[in-house]
Amino acid sequence: xxxxxxxxxxxxxxxxxxxxxxxxxxxxxxxxxxxxxxxxxxxxxxxxxxxxxxxxxxxxxxxxxxxxxxxxxxxxxxxxxxxxxxxxxxxxxxxxxxxxxxxxxxxxxxxxxxxxxxxxxxxxxxxxxxxxxxxxxxxxxxxxxxxxxxxxxxxxxxxxxxxxxxxxxxxxxxxxxxxxxxxxxxxxxxxxxxxxxxxxxxxxxxxxxxxxxxxxxxxxxxxxxxxxxxxxxxxxxxxxxxxxxxxxxxxxxxxxxxxxxxxxxxxxxxxxxxxxxxxxxxxxxxxxxxxxxxxxxxxxxxxxxxxxxxxxxxxxxxxxxxxxxxxxxxxxxxxxxxxxxxxxxxxxxxxx
Numbered sequence: 001x002x003x004x005x006x007x008x009x010x011x012x013x014x015x016x017x018x019x020x021x022x023x024x025x026x027x028x029x030x031x032x033x034x035x036x037x038x039x040x041x042x043x044x045x046x047x048x049x050x051x052x053x054x055x056x057x058x059x060x061x062x063x064x065x066x067x068x069x070x071x072x073x074x075x076x077x078x079x080x081x082x083x084x085x086x087x088x089x090x091x092x093x094x095x096x097x098x099x100x101x102x103x104x105x106x107x108x109x110x111x112x113x114x115x116x117x118x119x120x121x122x123x124x125x126x127x128x129x130x131x132x133x134x135x136x137x138x139x140x141x142x143x144x145x146x147x148x149x150x151x152x153x154x155x156x157x158x159x160x161x162x163x164x165x166x167x168x169x170x171x172x173x174x175x176x177x178x179x180x181x182x183x184x185x186x187x188x189x190x191x192x193x194x195x196x197x198x199x200x201x202x203x204x205x206x207x208x209x210x211x212x213x214x215x216x217x218x219x220x221x222x223x224x225x226x227x228x229x230x231x232x233x234x235x236x237x238x239x240x241x242x243x244x245x246x247x248x249x250x251x252x253x254x255x256x257x258x259x260x261x262x263x264x265x266x267x268x269x270x271x272x273x274x275x276x277x278x279x280x281x282x283x284x285x286x287x288x289x290x291x292x293x294x295x296x297x298x299x300x301x302x303x304x305x306x307x308x309x310x311x312x313x314x315x316x317x318x319x320x321x322x323x324x325x326x327x328x329x330x331x332x333x334x335x336x337x338x339x340x341x342x343x344x345x346x347x348x349x350x351x352x
Contacts, residue, residue, distance in 0.1 A: 014054045014063040015089070015112025017104045018042070018072035025050050026108035027057045028116065037105040042071065047078040064089040064115025066107065068124035076124050088124040089114040125254030130231050134224065135251040141220040148213040155182060155206045162203075163196045170203075182207035235345050240305035240338075245298040252295040253346050263343035271296040272335040287332070296335075299342070303334045 010029060017024045021042050027035040035057045040046035054060050068076040068088040079086045089111045126132075152175065159170045159178075170178060185207075187200035221243070228247050229236060235246045252269060253260065260266050267273040271291025278285075306313035313334065320330045 010058040011061045012054070012058040013061060013112050013116045015108045015110065015115060016050070016063065016065045016072065016075060017107035017111060018065065018067045018070070018075065019104070020071055022046075022104075023050060023072070023075060024104035024108045025054065026105060026112050027054050028109065028112045029058070030116075032113055032116065034109055037108060039104070042074070044074070044078070047075050050075070051078065051082055051084070060084055062087065062115050064111040065124070066091060066111055073127055077127065080126070086124060087115050087118075088122050123256070123259035125259070126256040127254075129255035130227060131250050131253070131255040134227050134231065134247055137220055137224055137227070138247055138251060141217060141224065144213045144216045144220070148210055148217070151206050151210045151213065152179075155179070155203060155210070158199060158202055158206070162199045166196065166199060179207045179210050183211055232346060234348075235342070238341065238345060239310050240302040241342075245301055248294050248298040249342055250346065252292045252298075257347045260343070260347070263340045266343040267336055267339040269295065270299055270335075270339050272299055272332070272339045274332070274336070299335045299338050300331070302338050303331055306334070306338075307331075 012027050012029055012035065015026045015028070019042065022039050023042050023046065024037065024039050026037045029035055036053075038050075038053055040050040040053070051060075054063070062085045063079055064087050065072045065076055065079070066089055067073075068086070072088075076086055076088075091107070155178065159167060161167075162170070170181065173181060182203040185200045185204040187197045187204065189197075189201070191197045192201060224247060225243050228243050228250065231250055232246070235241055235250070236243070241249075249270075253266070260269065264273060268288070269291050271288050271293065273288055273291075274285035275288045276285055303313075307317060316334070317327075317330055320333070321327070325333075
């Protein structure tokens with residue numbers, strides 16, 4: 001074997017800094033030496049060219065990619081199709097950037113070195129299964145819910161400043177009746193220049209928008225319920241988990257739950273793992289504000305539901321209260337327990 005052939009067969013590691021239109025790639029050897037950097041288009045042709053370019057330097061063992069859930073999603077799929085071990089890496093911290101500066105090649109090299117070290121690197125989610133379909137539908141549903149809530153707030157704001165006769169008619173109505181009444185208003189468009197008519201037109205427009213968004217939400221719910229059920233029926237059977245909370249936790253894990261090394265890793269992902277904050281003789285933990293905040297909110301809703309309706313959880317609250325813990329501290333403990341339970345339900349009944 002020639003010296004050149006020996007170099008070609010050497011193990012190498014890649015790193016990619018992703019953007020909307022271009023991806024910058026870097027390759028390093030086993031000692032961390034930079035072998036090359038290059039820029040490629042963020043499309044199928046560019047992804048394939050990137051893989052071929054990296055393999056020119058040797059045996060590609062791993063690639064670290066920034067943003068596999070955003071601009072790097074397409075590249076991550078191509079790497080997976082080629083059987084290349086892919087990890088998601090965080091951006092370099094501020095201290096490193098102050099020392100080394102920032103550019104796309106620098107970030108790509110940092111991604112490769114992070115992948116080589118295995119620090120701040122995780123297996124990315126697969127995005128080719130039912131959970132990915134669930135995630136996409138939930139985006140549309142969450143957007144509709146946010147817009148509907150905003151529309152309802154605007155209706156009430158218009159009612160507050162409406163002419164007195166219209167305001168007196170609407171101000172004491174329940175939310176449902178208010179929407180129905182405003183949607184049924186029949187203002188005379190010929191007098192739209194008057195405040196009274198303009199107010200009625202605005203209220204009718206907002207109310208009908210609210211109704212349309214409700215229709216969209218209901219249609220999406222009809223799709224989401226059977227999808228969550230077929231992905232993991234045992235998750236829905238757990239106390240306090242509904243379609244929304246179960247769906248969010250499935251999306252947080254992804255189509256490949258085996259990427260999570262342990263239930264402690266899942267707890268960290270959900271932001272419910274306590275962070276050590278001890279010093280000297282002081283032993284304490286602080287609140288974890290990291291992780292997926294949507295998953296954290298889902299776990300919180302499960303705990304609050306169980307505190308109201310689940311006898312074992314209520315008994316735990318009473319016992320820990322007698323031991324001197326505050327309700328906030330007890331909720332933090334319960335969130336950790338829920339994360340452990342959900343992890344085992346998901347990993348013992350993997351998605352397909």
